Amino acid sequence: WISSRPGIGKTRTKDKYRVVYTDHQRQELEKEFQYNRYISMRRKSELSMSLNLSERQVKIWFQNRRAKERKINKKKLQHPQFVRTPPCPPPPSTPDQLHLRRSENKTRCLNSDSDVN
């Protein structure tokens, strides 16, 4: 299968539409995510090397992970009886707020749910 979306020159070949990450890769990424919702350039580079992923993959994983969290939070809001105290300060909802976090190690989320060791 080749991407046939109009106006898109890039193609995804059929043999590898997407790869499935190993449990170890997921665990390490998840650990980092619990520690920090937004990965720094340095950590991204370190993780990509240690997990044998590209920096782009690490970046996309974090984007998808945040999307997943937002989705879960949305669900919780629809079912407030299940809501506990939020684990982290609410993620920035606007891009300009996000950019405040851009450079190295801006905000570390050191909350109760993050099992930092």
Added chain:
DNA sequence: TTGTGTTTTACGACCTCC
């Protein structure tokens, strides 16, 4: 087994900031 719903990678469009 299979039909169906959900989750997981990966990308494009669009946005903001420097």
Added chain:
DNA sequence: GGAGGTCGTAAAACACAA
């Protein structure tokens, strides 16, 4: 203009009831 953010979506992978 480039980097990286969100949002929406495609399609593979997975879970699970029937």
